[in-house]
Amino acid sequence: MVNEPSVVSISPRERALMDRLVSLSSSSGSHSPSLATMQLEFPELEVEVDACFLSNPLATDLFWTHFNRDVLEDPQLFKRMLEAYPSQNRVIASDLSPALGIDAGRLFIANGATEAIQAIIQNFSSHVHINVPTFSPYYEFAGPDRKVTRYQLDATESFALDPVHYVQSVLRSGADTAVLISPNNPDGYLIPDNDLAWILGKLASVKTVIVDESFIHFADRDSSGTRRFGALPTLVGITEQFDNVTVVKSMSKDFGIAGIRAGYAIMDPARVTRLLAQGYLWNSSGIAEYFFSLFGRPVFLDEYRKVLNTYRATIERFKTTMSCADFVRTYPTDANFQLMQMPLGVSADMVASLLLVRHGVYVRACGDKVGLDGEFIRVAIRTDSENSKVLAALKDVLSSI
Amino acid sequence: MVNEPSVVSISPRERALMDRLVSLSSSSGSHSPSLATMQLEFPELEVEVDACFLSNPLATDLFWTHFNRDVLEDPQLFKRMLEAYPSQNRVIASDLSPALGIDAGRLFIANGATEAIQAIIQNFSSHVHINVPTFSPYYEFAGPDRKVTRYQLDATESFALDPVHYVQSVLRSGADTAVLISPNNPDGYLIPDNDLAWILGKLASVKTVIVDESFIHFADRDSSGTRRFGALPTLVGITEQFDNVTVVKSMSKDFGIAGIRAGYAIMDPARVTRLLAQGYLWNSSGIAEYFFSLFGRPVFLDEYRKVLNTYRATIERFKTTMSCADFVRTYPTDANFQLMQMPLGVSADMVASLLLVRHGVYVRACGDKVGLDGEFIRVAIRTDSENSKVLAALKDVLSSI
Numbered sequence: 001m002v003n004e005p006s007v008v009s010i011s012p013r014e015r016a017l018m019d020r021l022v023s024l025s026s027s028s029g030s031h032s033p034s035l036a037t038m039q040l041e042f043p044e045l046e047v048e049v050d051a052c053f054l055s056n057p058l059a060t061d062l063f064w065t066h067f068n069r070d071v072l073e074d075p076q077l078f079k080r081m082l083e084a085y086p087s088q089n090r091v092i093a094s095d096l097s098p099a100l101g102i103d104a105g106r107l108f109i110a111n112g113a114t115e116a117i118q119a120i121i122q123n124f125s126s127h128v129h130i131n132v133p134t135f136s137p138y139y140e141f142a143g144p145d146r147k148v149t150r151y152q153l154d155a156t157e158s159f160a161l162d163p164v165h166y167v168q169s170v171l172r173s174g175a176d177t178a179v180l181i182s183p184n185n186p187d188g189y190l191i192p193d194n195d196l197a198w199i200l201g202k203l204a205s206v207k208t209v210i211v212d213e214s215f216i217h218f219a220d221r222d223s224s225g226t227r228r229f230g231a232l233p234t235l236v237g238i239t240e241q242f243d244n245v246t247v248v249k250s251m252s253k254d255f256g257i258a259g260i261r262a263g264y265a266i267m268d269p270a271r272v273t274r275l276l277a278q279g280y281l282w283n284s285s286g287i288a289e290y291f292f293s294l295f296g297r298p299v300f301l302d303e304y305r306k307v308l309n310t311y312r313a314t315i316e317r318f319k320t321t322m323s324c325a326d327f328v329r330t331y332p333t334d335a336n337f338q339l340m341q342m343p344l345g346v347s348a349d350m351v352a353s354l355l356l357v358r359h360g361v362y363v364r365a366c367g368d369k370v371g372l373d374g375e376f377i378r379v380a381i382r383t384d385s386e387n388s389k390v391l392a393a394l395k396d397v398l399s400s401i
Numbered sequence: 402m403v404n405e406p407s408v409v410s411i412s413p414r415e416r417a418l419m420d421r422l423v424s425l426s427s428s429s430g431s432h433s434p435s436l437a438t439m440q441l442e443f444p445e446l447e448v449e450v451d452a453c454f455l456s457n458p459l460a461t462d463l464f465w466t467h468f469n470r471d472v473l474e475d476p477q478l479f480k481r482m483l484e485a486y487p488s489q490n491r492v493i494a495s496d497l498s499p500a501l502g503i504d505a506g507r508l509f510i511a512n513g514a515t516e517a518i519q520a521i522i523q524n525f526s527s528h529v530h531i532n533v534p535t536f537s538p539y540y541e542f543a544g545p546d547r548k549v550t551r552y553q554l555d556a557t558e559s560f561a562l563d564p565v566h567y568v569q570s571v572l573r574s575g576a577d578t579a580v581l582i583s584p585n586n587p588d589g590y591l592i593p594d595n596d597l598a599w600i601l602g603k604l605a606s607v608k609t610v611i612v613d614e615s616f617i618h619f620a621d622r623d624s625s626g627t628r629r630f631g632a633l634p635t636l637v638g639i640t641e642q643f644d645n646v647t648v649v650k651s652m653s654k655d656f657g658i659a660g661i662r663a664g665y666a667i668m669d670p671a672r673v674t675r676l677l678a679q680g681y682l683w684n685s686s687g688i689a690e691y692f693f694s695l696f697g698r699p700v701f702l703d704e705y706r707k708v709l710n711t712y713r714a715t716i717e718r719f720k721t722t723m724s725c726a727d728f729v730r731t732y733p734t735d736a737n738f739q740l741m742q743m744p745l746g747v748s749a750d751m752v753a754s755l756l757l758v759r760h761g762v763y764v765r766a767c768g769d770k771v772g773l774d775g776e777f778i779r780v781a782i783r784t785d786s787e788n789s790k791v792l793a794a795l796k797d798v799l800s801s802i
C-alpha cells in the first residue's frame with residue numbers, strides 16, 4: 001500500500017493502480033522498470049512522457065537520419081550488421097581512437113557503460129569507496145566478495161563534493177577504488193575542474209580512481225583544461241596524467257541510443273590488455289560497431305554538436321523555469337535531469353504514481369536510492385513541450401495533496 | 402613468409418598478398434579476422450564466399466523477413482529498439498522461458514554465447530579441463546589466474562570422444578570444471594546421447610560441467626531422450642537432472658544473427674541469481690530482445706524449422722559430395738562445417754591464402770588451434786552454389802601444388 005496523508009483524494013481505481021505500480025517498481029530492484037515493461041504490465045495506462053529516461057531525444061533523431069541515409073546508399077548494410085560477426089574489441093577501439101584523441105591501447109569498448117563498470121570493479125577492485133546517492137551498479141556490481149564503503153553527499157549542501165573531506169574519507173577508508181561521477185546521478189552536481197584535478201592529485205596512491213563522465217556533454221563545461229573532441233568536453237586526457245584513473249562513458253544518454261548498448265572506458269593500456277586477454281572478444285553488436293564508426297566521422301560530430309546545443313538550450317529553459325517554481329524544491333544540476341524534493345510528509349512514490357495514473361507522466365521515484373534521505377523524484381529533461389507537460393502535471397499533483 | 406613446397410607456382414603479387422594475409426591472421430589472435438576487417442585490409446580482394454562463417458544463411462533471411470514485416474506494421478518499432486533501454490536480464494528470461502520449456506530462474510541471457518562462457522568460467526571455475534582442439538575462448542577466458550588442463554582428441558579416431566578415457570582424464574585432473582562441446586568445433590563430432598548421459602552421471606562430483614550445444618540444430622539428432630522445443634533438439638532438460646551441468650547456446654549459428662549478439666546459458670537457479678546480483682543488468686540490446694521475443698513465437702519457430710530442414714538437406718548434399726572426393730581428407734561432421742586435412746607437406750595457411758587470392762573463397766586455416774597437429778582448414782557449409790564454388794576452388798588449388 002502506498003503511504004499517503006489522509007487528506008489526499010484518490011479514487012479506488014487510482015489506488016489499485018498505484019499499489020500495482022509500487023509493487024512492479026520493487027520487483028525491478030534498484031532500477032526503474034523500462035517503459036516497455038511498464039506498458040506491458042499496465043496496458044490501460046497511456047504513457048505520454050517518459051521523464052524517467054535520461055537521453056537527448058534530438059540525438060536519437062540524428063542517429064536515425066544517418067542510419068537511414070547510409071542504408072539507402074547501401075541496402076545490404078543493415079542486414080550485414082545483423083548477420084556478420086562484428087569486429088573484435090581492439091579493431092573497434094582502433095577505429096574510434098582518433099575521434100577521442102587517445103591511443104587505441106587505452107580504450108576498452110563496452111556493451112554499454114554498465115559492462116565497463118562491471119569489468120573494472122570485478123577485475124581491479126577489492127574495496128570500493130563510493131559517493132552516495134549515486135548510480136547503483138557501482139556498489140551492486142561489487143557483489144558479496146568486495147568491500148563497499150560510502151561517502152555521504154549532503155542534500156543541504158546541494159550534493160556538492162567537498163574535496164578535502166572527500167579525499168580524507170577515501171584515504172581513511174583504505175579503499176583501493178574510488179568512484180567519482182560528474183555530473184552525478186541523481187543530483188546532477190558537476191565537480192569543478194580545479195577540484196577534480198586537486199582530488200586526483202591527492203588520490204594518486206589509490207589503485208583505481210573511476211571518473212564517470214556519462215553526463216558531461218550536458219554540462220555547461222568549457223574550460224580549457226579539458227581535452228576536447230569535436231568541441232565536446234571530455235576527461236580522457238586525465239588518464240594520461242594519472243595511471244590509476246579510469247574514465248567511464250556511456251553513449252546512451254548523450255547520443256540517445258540506449259538500446260544499442262554502447263560505451264567505453266579509458267584506462268592504463270596494461271589494464272585493457274588484461275581485460276581483453278580473458279574476454280570481451282565480440283562484445284559489441286554490429287549496430288554498436290556502426291555507431292562507433294559514425295562517432296568517428298567529423299560530419300556526424302559537427303551535426304551532433306548542433307543538436308547538443310539545441311538540447312542544451314532546452315535544458316537551460318527548463319532550469320530557468322524551475323528556478324522560479326515555488327511548488328517543489330529543486331537542486332542545481334549540470335546534467336539533463338533534475339532532482340526534486342517533495343514537501344514534508346508527501347511520499348515520492350505517491351507523487352510518481354499519480355503523475356503516471358492521472359497524467360501519463362513517468363518519472364523516477366528515488367525511494368530506493370541508497371544515501372538519499374527524504375522523498376525525491378528525478379525528472380528527465382526532454383523536449384520543451386514534454387517538459388511543460390511534466391511540470392504542469394507535477395504542479396497539479398502537488399497542489400491536490 | 403608463407404612456407405610452401407618449391408614446386409608451387411605463385412606469382413609475386415600472390416606471394417605479397419599471402420604474406421600480408423598471414424600477418425593479418427596472426428594479429429587477430431586465435432580467431433579469424435572478420436570479413437569486414439579482411440575487406441578493409443584487402444580492398445583489392447573480392448571475397449565471393451565467406452566459408453569461414455558458421456551460420457545458416459536461410460535463417461538470416463527468415464529473421465530479416467520477420468523483422469521487416471514487424472517494422473512495416475509498426476514503423477516506430479525499430480527506432481524504439483535503438484533509443485530505449487532494453488529490458489533487464491530477468492525480464493527477457495521470463496519471455497523466453499516458455500519457448501525453451503525451462504524455468505526462467507534457470508536462464509541466463511547473454512550478449513552472445515561468449516559472454517556466457519566468460520561469466521561461467523570466471524565466476525564458477527578455478528581449474529578448467531578442456532578437450533582440444535576446440536573453441537578457444539573456453540581456455541582463453543580462464544585467464545592467468547585459473548588452471549587449464551587438456552584432454553587430447555585424436556584425429557586418427559576422427560576426434561571421437563572415448564567416454565571412459567575422458568571421464569578418467571577429468572577426474573584425474575582434479576578440475577572443478579569440464580567442458581564438452583557437442584558437436585565440437587572445429588571437427589563437428591557429436592557425442593552420442595548414451596555416451597553423454599553416462600559421462601554426466603560419472604561427473605556428478607565435478608562442480609561445473611559445461612555442455613555447449615551451439616551447433617546442435619545442425620546435427621541429425623532425433624533421439625527421444627532429449628527435450629525438444631518446436632521440434633528442435635536441445636539438452637536444456639539435462640540441467641534439471643544434474644545441478645552441476647550448464648548448457649551454453651549461441652544463437653549466432655543456427656539463427657544466422659551473429660551481429661545481434663544473442664546467446665544464453667541454462668544452469669542452477671542459484672548460479673543465475675549470483676551472476677545477476679553483480680552485473681549483466683542490461684546486457685541485451687533492443688534488437689537482441691526483439692530476437693528473443695521472435696524465438697518465443699510458435700509461427701516463427703515453425704518457419705525456422707522449415708529453413709533448418711532445407712539447410713540440413715544442403716549440409717547432407719555437401720557431405721555426400723565430400724564422401725566421394727579424393728582430393729582432400731575429411732572428417733565426419735554433425736555440424737555445419739567440415740574439417741579437412743591437407744596432404745602431407747602442404748601448408749594450410751598457403752591453401753587458405755591461395756583460395757582467397759585466386760578464387761575469393763575465405764576459409765579458416767586452423768594453424769592456431771591448440772591440440773590440432775597437422776595442417777587443417779575448416780570449411781563452413783553455406784548454400785549449394787557457394788559450396789560448389791568452394792569445392793571447385795579447393796580442388797583447383799590442391800591440384801596446383
